[in-house]
Amino acid sequence: MGCDIITVSTDTEFVHLAWRKSEKELAKVHYPMAADPTGNVSRLFGVYDENTGLALRGTFIINPEGVLVNSEVNFYNLGRNIDESMRKFKANVYMSRKTSEVCPSKWKDEGDKTLTPSEALVGAVHEALQN
């Protein structure tokens, strides 16, 4: 299952190039860095701040059918937890294969306990999570 990460800010591609080349922390960055100077794509995802012209810290997962399946937006002052982003991505890939299952809050990776909603699960989530 292929996945592509694209970073997006309202900087131009020229600034992306300059930043990537000057900041040693970015030496290992290999994903495409997209330019959204009009803010139109940032607006589409609701992360454009009209007061500053900047995009908030949004992470959006789009499935192979082009449907938005997960979103997370942090304000300027809170970084994202990459483990949580990975958990959300893995869970969405898993659930796209096992469409009758859902991933509870403690699900981390393949093999962890999932739930299969049904009549039998109503009022019995506690027991289902124990097994």
Add this chain to the structure above:
Amino acid sequence: MSETVKLGQKVPEIELTTYEPTTNKFGSFKLSDQVDQKRWTVLFFYPADFTFV
């Protein structure tokens, strides 16, 4: 102003110019190419270059 896309909705076509670190060239990203190639996409927005992602 344009509508925002909601969870569970198909994302409208997106086209963006990119800088491609692997080739050191400018390129482009089209969401419809991802759909054609059956690939997952993660869009990672951040406020600005030369700041502290």
